Amino acid sequence: MSRMRPLVMNENMKIYRRPRTWVMLGIVLAILLASVVINKIYERPSSEEGQDYRQRLEQRITSMESQLNDANFAADAEYTKYLKDTVLVAKYALEHNWDTEKETLWSTVMFSSNLIQLLSIFTIVIAADIVAGEFAGGTIKLLLIRPVRRWKILLSKYLSTLLFALFGLLLMLVSAMIIGAAAYGVDGFSIPFLAVKNGVVVERSMFLQSLVNYGYECVSLIMMVTFAFMISSAFRSSSMAIGLSLGLMFLGNMITAILQRYDWIKYFLFSNLNLRQYTAGQTPVVEGMTMGFSIVMLVLYFAAFMAVAWSLFTKRDVTA
Numbered sequence: 001m002s003r004m005r006p007l008v009m010n011e012n013m014k015i016y017r018r019p020r021t022w023v024m025l026g027i028v029l030a031i032l033l034a035s036v037v038i039n040k041i042y043e044r045p046s047s048e049e050g051q052d053y054r055q056r057l058e059q060r061i062t063s064m065e066s067q068l069n070d071a072n073f074a075a076d077a078e079y080t081k082y083l084k085d086t087v088l089v090a091k092y093a094l095e096h097n098w099d100t101e102k103e104t105l106w107s108t109v110m111f112s113s114n115l116i117q118l119l120s121i122f123t124i125v126i127a128a129d130i131v132a133g134e135f136a137g138g139t140i141k142l143l144l145i146r147p148v149r150r151w152k153i154l155l156s157k158y159l160s161t162l163l164f165a166l167f168g169l170l171l172m173l174v175s176a177m178i179i180g181a182a183a184y185g186v187d188g189f190s191i192p193f194l195a196v197k198n199g200v201v202v203e204r205s206m207f208l209q210s211l212v213n214y215g216y217e218c219v220s221l222i223m224m225v226t227f228a229f230m231i232s233s234a235f236r237s238s239s240m241a242i243g244l245s246l247g248l249m250f251l252g253n254m255i256t257a258i259l260q261r262y263d264w265i266k267y268f269l270f271s272n273l274n275l276r277q278y279t280a281g282q283t284p285v286v287e288g289m290t291m292g293f294s295i296v297m298l299v300l301y302f303a304a305f306m307a308v309a310w311s312l313f314t315k316r317d318v319t320a
Helices: 004-016 019-041 046-068 077-095 105-137 140-144 150-184 206-235 238-258 263-267 291-315
Strands: 193-197 200-204
Touching: 004 019, 004 105, 004 150, 019 105, 019 150, 046 077, 077 193, 077 200, 105 140, 105 150, 105 206, 105 238, 150 206, 150 291, 193 206, 200 206, 206 238, 206 291, 263 291
Parallel strands: none
Antiparallel strands: 193 200
16 A cells, blocks of 8 residues: 555646646536526525415425326326325425425535536546556556556556546535535525435435435446546547547437337446436336346446456556
């Protein structure tokens, strides 16, 4: 570990001394700030928020209960469950005088989790270039002549890529809380997240729920970044790594949807990335799939990606 630390520090210096790194992080924060500003502009007047939230909740409950009694909706089990859970949460909020539609700092934090996909794109760019860029620039020789084994060099690059992603996530989370508090105040800080478990409404910490949302989104981030890192190590081409990774990232779910009728699609990477489908009452891609199965498949894909990257990087001769 004593030899790994300077390697990781060196790779981090390479990442953060490049202007593009800060530009990418700045874009994420700019989009977050812009979304809050736009939402604030079109926000309901504060004089209306406290007056009619109960009326709005009651109207929503009435509307959803009428849908539950409609035979056209009864056939959709997933949507019916969603309606029942939403009604339970709305009634619980009414009993405790909570305006669940009011914008709070947690609304901003929850929205920020949607930007993790954008952060994934930027991290893929870092992962695609961190190995291939060394070969393209000819600096790989300076690394390989050092008295350090190749696998440690490769591992330091991968860890540095993940540390960049972690830094981006922490920056997003903290910025979202600060921006949300500045825009909406801290009045709703203590309001819990309401969820339905076994037909009963339960209260959860909004901060912990935000971390859970981040965690679900990070599954895709880690897998796609690892894939880009593998392509970068195997083919020494950052453009190929970026192209293949982003192509699969945007088309993977579409391919899964098209081939959903085939049982073997459950072994496809993108069929297993959404672990939220097992906790949010959604129907799995293929009937019979479980969270345990998806986790095993993700571990196998991760191991395969890293094995290919390690094998080709450590055994291939450097001639240029």
